[in-house]
Amino acid sequence: MNTGDKNIVVGKPLNRVDGRLKVTGGARYAAEFPVAKMTYGVTIQSAIAKGKIAQIDTKAAEQVPGVLAVITHLNAPKASGEKGGGHKVQVLQDNVILYSGQHIGVVVADTFERAMYAASLVQVRYDEEKPTINMRENLAKAYLPKGKIPRDEPPDLAHGNVNQGLAAAAVRVEQTYTTPVENHNPMEPHATTAVWQGDELLLYDATQGIFSTQKKVAEVLGIEPEKVRIMSYFVGGGFGCKGSAWSHVPLAAIAAKQVNRPVKLVLGRIQMYGPVGFRPETIQQVSLGATRDGKLTALRHAGTSQTSTFDEFIEPVGKSARMLYASPNIETSHRLVKVDQGTPTYMRAPGEASGSFALESAMDELAYALNIDPVELRLRNYAEVDPSKGLPWSSKSLRECYKLGGEKFGWQKRNPQPRSMRDGNYLIGWGMATATYPTYRSPASAIAQIMADGTAVVRSGSQDIGTGTYTVMTQVAAEALGLPVNKVRFELGDTKMPQTPVSGGSQTAASVSSAVHLAGNQARSQLLQLALADQKSPLYSSKAEDVIAENGSFFLKNKSSASETYQAILARHGMKMLEARADAKPGEEEKKFSMHSFGAQFAEVRVEPDLGEVRVTRWVGTFGVGRILNAKTANSQMIGGIVYGIGMALMEHTLTDPNRGRVVNHDLAEYHVPVNADVPDIEVLFVDEQDPHINPLGVKGIGEIGITGTAAAIANAVYHATGKRVRDLPITLDKLL
Numbered sequence: 001m002n003t004g005d006k007n008i009v010v011g012k013p014l015n016r017v018d019g020r021l022k023v024t025g026g027a028r029y030a031a032e033f034p035v036a037k038m039t040y041g042v043t044i045q046s047a048i049a050k051g052k053i054a055q056i057d058t059k060a061a062e063q064v065p066g067v068l069a070v071i072t073h074l075n076a077p078k079a080s081g082e083k084g085g086g087h088k089v090q091v092l093q094d095n096v097i098l099y100s101g102q103h104i105g106v107v108v109a110d111t112f113e114r115a116m117y118a119a120s121l122v123q124v125r126y127d128e129e130k131p132t133i134n135m136r137e138n139l140a141k142a143y144l145p146k147g148k149i150p151r152d153e154p155p156d157l158a159h160g161n162v163n164q165g166l167a168a169a170a171v172r173v174e175q176t177y178t179t180p181v182e183n184h185n186p187m188e189p190h191a192t193t194a195v196w197q198g199d200e201l202l203l204y205d206a207t208q209g210i211f212s213t214q215k216k217v218a219e220v221l222g223i224e225p226e227k228v229r230i231m232s233y234f235v236g237g238g239f240g241c242k243g244s245a246w247s248h249v250p251l252a253a254i255a256a257k258q259v260n261r262p263v264k265l266v267l268g269r270i271q272m273y274g275p276v277g278f279r280p281e282t283i284q285q286v287s288l289g290a291t292r293d294g295k296l297t298a299l300r301h302a303g304t305s306q307t308s309t310f311d312e313f314i315e316p317v318g319k320s321a322r323m324l325y326a327s328p329n330i331e332t333s334h335r336l337v338k339v340d341q342g343t344p345t346y347m348r349a350p351g352e353a354s355g356s357f358a359l360e361s362a363m364d365e366l367a368y369a370l371n372i373d374p375v376e377l378r379l380r381n382y383a384e385v386d387p388s389k390g391l392p393w394s395s396k397s398l399r400e401c402y403k404l405g406g407e408k409f410g411w412q413k414r415n416p417q418p419r420s421m422r423d424g425n426y427l428i429g430w431g432m433a434t435a436t437y438p439t440y441r442s443p444a445s446a447i448a449q450i451m452a453d454g455t456a457v458v459r460s461g462s463q464d465i466g467t468g469t470y471t472v473m474t475q476v477a478a479e480a481l482g483l484p485v486n487k488v489r490f491e492l493g494d495t496k497m498p499q500t501p502v503s504g505g506s507q508t509a510a511s512v513s514s515a516v517h518l519a520g521n522q523a524r525s526q527l528l529q530l531a532l533a534d535q536k537s538p539l540y541s542s543k544a545e546d547v548i549a550e551n552g553s554f555f556l557k558n559k560s561s562a563s564e565t566y567q568a569i570l571a572r573h574g575m576k577m578l579e580a581r582a583d584a585k586p587g588e589e590e591k592k593f594s595m596h597s598f599g600a601q602f603a604e605v606r607v608e609p610d611l612g613e614v615r616v617t618r619w620v621g622t623f624g625v626g627r628i629l630n631a632k633t634a635n636s637q638m639i640g641g642i643v644y645g646i647g648m649a650l651m652e653h654t655l656t657d658p659n660r661g662r663v664v665n666h667d668l669a670e671y672h673v674p675v676n677a678d679v680p681d682i683e684v685l686f687v688d689e690q691d692p693h694i695n696p697l698g699v700k701g702i703g704e705i706g707i708t709g710t711a712a713a714i715a716n717a718v719y720h721a722t723g724k725r726v727r728d729l730p731i732t733l734d735k736l737l
């Protein structure tokens, strides 16, 4: 049995099914649930980066009218500790200060304003120690991390002999590139509403992972995961900082228990610089060796990034170098330096975003050293198989991306000479870079219910962090069920629903669509079996393969008169609904294929020669990312990624006081992200790509690839415009004067 053509909705540019709720305020975010007897939690944060709390005076705070509790390490309940899931959290168990911004207390009051005011009255005296803040001054302490990088790969990996390859090269590029700390700034800050019902905990949380949050909170509180229910129906952006449950989440639960009332705890914008992760600073050395005709004889990518003193986070900057270009000699390594700051975390394309700045800048430098066009240089080193694993690609359309992008952009009209292109007084630069991101997938489950009224409800835990999960899964479900999209409701965001992975690593579309597709197919098949076995059905004793499902009816392919609606079948069987559950998980494909998305970024910049001001004026991005589930939301994801990359290239830079470890530009007035005036029209094109190996629908995931290569394309365009190679992000005007 198949669904008919009229039913094909996967891929269509549908408007968001939750769009109306969002623009009318009907979409409820974590801090917006009306709960009876609500109270408000405000955290107190450490003003120093290292040392101990010598004294904490809460008397004045406790006397503020409406204050219900001031919780510090002196009176906090014992937490049972952690077994290692996610990042380590601090929940007021001792007086030790590990970083500036660490939560050292929670004030709970009957109004937010009273809690804020009381928090400001808490007096803290510290025994301060001199912190280690600056990674660059402590490179001698760099060490080999204990952990792995994604896909369970070791931090160091080599094949061939890079030193020999470099020695044999006719041309070499050996340079150091650096990227600063950057902070996530989702529109919605971190927020948790904690409600105890007896010994059961309900948490409305702004999270990219309801199930990982459930596990983490249970672990920290020392209760069974079944006693913790996480709900997260709408999330106002995550970008990685909501990919793990940070300290404030269990703290909200602890506070709610203490005051025996629900507690809402929202972090202010300023509070999001420190205790909830950031993209770590990196220093990256790239060495490229090539023959005169541009074949890479050696590629080395060595990255060092910061981590905290109490936890390990590796920014896997060398991951792309392992697979992007063919070379007999490739070596990648990762080192960490511990500093007295919070633990860094995933930020949109962790590893690939900062790593591609270095690698793709170095490739541009090599193209100039060889006098070969940058696209041509990449084609001469095109990897026909994964060079590190020796595996074939499940699919790869990078050649088509270069070609299509180059044509749309007009790349062949480029004069490679720096400072050769002008528009009046302005210097014009054209730059390009390769984009790439892995395709991840994890086990996921879904339940599909066909109702007596001919509608359907499909549920799968999961999250919609603004990417469009509700919309694309409605499309996948409708197509599998043989129903129009307006008859299907897709629900997510509750740990009572079937299990799914964290929405990180761009894996939600691939993982959840596999389960939703399977559950929808099973429900439809089971319903058809009821009809085929039923003498009263016009379809009785037909063969399943002769039946088409469309618009909520089954038809015989060759005899359209013989048909029956879903409602009629359920009614005759006296069923209120028919339910099917599916568990989908990856198989052996990852052992047989190397699975990645690819793309090409083409950028035009305009530089004011006297002031060094850089504007991005034109963009073409072309991508091969498997099957597109929704042309409109997919386009938005790519634009979002590229805009994020423009911020990375030109603006974003978290500045930390080197003596006290405090972030000094901790708000949107001082931490600059692109606004509309900074963003040109961005043209995004998808190469039609079928991937039969990767997962049932051939979906690769598109949340992160858009940022990869973006900063390098801009840096390369800036070099083309000005003749100045900036290897230190962001490219601010002082670096061009």
Ligand code: MOS
Binding pocket: 208, 238, 239, 240, 241, 243, 346, 347, 348, 349, 350, 503, 504, 505, 506, 704
């Ligand atoms: Mo994404 S940075 O993997 O949440």
